[in-house]
Amino acid sequence: MRIASEGYRLIFTAAVVAVVALFLQWQVLGLLFAAAALAITFFFRDPERHPPEGRGLVLAPADGKVVAINQGAKIPVAEFAGTQVSIFLSPLDVHINRTPIGGKVEEKLYRAGKFRAAYRDKASEDNEQNALTIVDAAGKRVRVVQIAGALARRIVCYAKPGDSLEIGQKFGLIMFGSRVDLFLPPDCRIEVRPGEHVRAGETIMGRFA
Secondary structure (H helix, E strand, O other), rough: EOOHHHHHHHHHHHHHHHHHHOOOOOOHHHHHHHHHHHHHHHHHOOOOOOOOOOOEEEOOOEEEEEEEEEEEOOOOOOOHHHHHEEEEEOOOOOOOOOOOOOOEEEEEEOOEOOOOOOOOHHHHHOOOOOEEEEEEOOOOOOEEEEEEEEOOEEEEOOOOOOOEEEOEEEEEEOOOOOOEEEEEOOEEEHHHHOOOOOOOOEEEEEEEO
């Protein structure tokens, strides 16, 4: 199983403490840290994903549950009106984020903020977040926003303005429970419903005509 590089240090630290504790016959502590190493390894798993083929597709930027779909939404990081689709990532979900469309990164905006529970709607307004605007070859713009949650205290984003990204390409991750908001133009037909579980880089969230 492939592991995201951001997890190596945490896994190694937990594993070393577990080995030392077991060597010193501190069985309970050793088992606790061994379990922690396994849990962290599971959290940072990085499975292969295979984007579906088709024109005008918008794919899920994250694994998780669709918790809200809001028409005519705007985000505080920058002005962008359209449809907001919010995905809540539990600690059990894969936390690798993937590009919803192929195109060029037009803008990257970071805003410090609070660490409310990521499943709450207020998290989209108040929490620490990082927003990417991506424009495809036809001029269609989407915005994907990584939002930290109550446990997540680190947002990782590899992409920067000017980068060309393929659809389904990895562009970052958020650690330990979080939220990802996807903002789509009015001419994008939404193809998911609240309560649906989606997979980054594979689930079709919407479709341009």
